Amino acid sequence: MTVDARMSGNLASATGSITIDLGRVGANWKALAAKVRPAQCGAVVKANAYGLGADRIIPALARAGCSTFFIATPEEAETARKLAPNAEIYALDGLVGNSAAAFARQGVKPVLSTLDDVVAWSALCQSRSEKLPAALHIDTGLNRLGLPVRDVRRLAADPGLMAGMSLDLVMSHLASADNPRDPKNRDQLVAFETLSALFPNTRRSLAASDGLMLGAAYHFNLVRPGYAIYGGQASQIAPAPVKPAVTVAARILAVADVAPGETVGYSATWRAKRPSRIATIAAGYADGVPRTGSAPDGRPGGHVVIAGHVAPFVGRVSMDLVTVDITDLPNGAARPGEFATLIGEGLTVEDAGFAAGTIGYEILTRLGPRFTRLYIEDETR
Numbered sequence: 477m478t479v480d481a482r483m484s485g486n487l488a489s490a491t492g493s494i495t496i497d498l499g500r501v502g503a504n505w506k507a508l509a510a511k512v513r514p515a516q517c518g519a520v521v522k523a524n525a526y527g528l529g530a531d532r533i534i535p536a537l538a539r540a541g542c543s544t545f546f547i548a549t550p551e552e553a554e555t556a557r558k559l560a561p562n563a564e565i566y567a568l569d570g571l572v573g574n575s576a577a578a579f580a581r582q583g584v585k586p587v588l589s590t591l592d593d594v595v596a597w598s599a600l601c602q603s604r605s606e607k608l609p610a611a612l613h614i615d616t617g618l619n620r621l622g623l624p625v626r627d628v629r630r631l632a633a634d635p636g637l638m639a640g641m642s643l644d645l646v647m648s649h650l651a652s653a654d655n656p657r658d659p660k661n662r663d664q665l666v667a668f669e670t671l672s673a674l675f676p677n678t679r680r681s682l683a684a685s686d687g688l689m690l691g692a693a694y695h696f697n698l699v700r701p702g703y704a705i706y707g708g709q710a711s712q713i714a715p716a717p718v719k720p721a722v723t724v725a726a727r728i729l730a731v732a733d734v735a736p737g738e739t740v741g742y743s744a745t746w747r748a749k750r751p752s753r754i755a756t757i758a759a760g761y762a763d764g765v766p767r768t769g770s771a772p773d774g775r776p777g778g779h780v781v782i783a784g785h786v787a788p789f790v791g792r793v794s795m796d797l798v799t800v801d802i803t804d805l806p807n808g809a810a811r812p813g814e815f816a817t818l819i820g821e822g823l824t825v826e827d828a829g830f831a832a833g834t835i836g837y838e839i840l841t842r843l844g845p846r847f848t849r850l851y852i853e854d855e856t857r
C-alpha cells in the first residue's frame with residue numbers, strides 16, 4: 477500500500493483498511509456530468525455512500541459541483557441535509573413511517589411511489605399552506621417501487637390528488653440497463669416517454685450508472701448514478717468514463733508451510749497437492765468478504781494481491797480470516813504485518829463480486845466497520 481501525503485486516517489493497529497480517493501470520486505462525478513450534458517447529473521449516496529462514508533463523500537461531491545443528491549431513508553436524509561445544506565435532496569424510499577414532517581422541515585423531497593403517499597404529502601402541504609416539492613416514481617416494468625400504470629393514469633386524470641404539492645420530478649428505474657442489448661431497455665424508455673408526458677412541464681429522470689451509458693435518449697433532465705461515481709463498472713458492455721476510487725487491504729497475520737495431504741480451513745475443503753505456503757489474512761465474512769468466495773476444489777474463488785503478485789483463496793473464508801496460497805510467490809514476498817490487497821492493483825470490485833457469485837455493488841456496500849477508512853483528500857480542500 478502506498479502512503480499518500482494527502483491521506484487522513486490512522487492505520488497503526490488496523491487489521492484492514494479501505495482507502496477512498498476523494499479526488500477520484502469527484503473526478504468520476506465530473507466525467508459522468510460531462511458525458512450527459514446538457515442533462516444534469518445527480519449523485520446517489522444512499523447506504524452511507526455505498527459504504528464509503530457519506531460524511532466525506534457528500535462534501536467531496538459538493539466541492540466537485542454536485543448539487544443534487546439521492547438517499548434512501550429518512551435517517552440518511554437527515555445526515556445528507558447536514559452535510560449539504562443547500563443541495564437538492566431526494567429520498568428514494570418515499571414517506572416511511574412518520575417521516576413526512578421531518579422531510580418538510582429539512583427541505584428534503586420524498587420520492588412518492590404510491591397514491592396514498594401522494595395524498596399524504598399533498599395533505600401535509602395543505603395543512604402548512606406550502607407547496608412543497610416531491611418527486612413521483614412511476615413503474616415502467618421493474619415492478620419494484622413506483623406507481624403502477626393504472627395509478628399513474630388515475631393521478632393524471634385527477635390532478636386534484638396532488639393539489640397541495642409541487643411536482644418537481646417524474647422518475648422511473650430500468651431493470652436491465654447493465655445489458656445494452658436487452659430489448660427491455662427500449663420498452664421501458666417508450667413507457668417512460670408515454671407516462672411522463674402525462675405530467676407536462678415536469679423534470680424527468682430515468683437513468684442510473686448503467687442507464688446513462690445507453691445514450692442521450694435515456695438522459696432526460698437528470699441522471700442518477702451511484703456505483704459509477706465510486707469507480708464501479710455497472711454495464712456489462714459499455715464502460716463508464718470512470719476509474720477505481722477504492723482500494724481494500726488487510727493485514728497478513730501469519731505465513732505457514734503446509735505439507736502435501738494436509739488440509740486448510742473449516743470442513744477441510746482444500747487439500748495441499750504439493751508442499752505449500754499459506755498466508756492467513758485478517759479479513760473474513762464479518763468484514764464483507766463473502767464466504768461464497770471460498771474456493772472449494774475445482775471452482776475458482778477470490779484473490780488477493782501481495783507485493784504485486786496474485787494469490788488465490790484456498791479453503792473456506794471464515795468470520796475473521798481468509799487463507800491464500802502463496803506457494804508460487806517469490807520467497808519472502810508475503811511478510812506478516814504487511815498488507816494484502818483485496819481490491820485494487822488490478823483486482824476490481826467486479827472481480828471480487830464475480831468470484832463470490834455476486835456483483836461489485838454488494839461487495840462495496842457490505843465492507844464492514846472493522847476496516848479503517850482512510851481518505852485521500854481532494855485537491856480543492
Ligand SMILES: *Cc1c(COP(=O)(O)O)cnc(C)c1O
Pocket residue numbers: 520522568649683684685686700701702703704710
Ligand atoms: C440505487 C439507485 C440508483 C443508483 O444506481 P447505480 O446503479 O448505483 O447508479 C438510481 N436510482 C434508483 C431508483 C436507485 O434505487
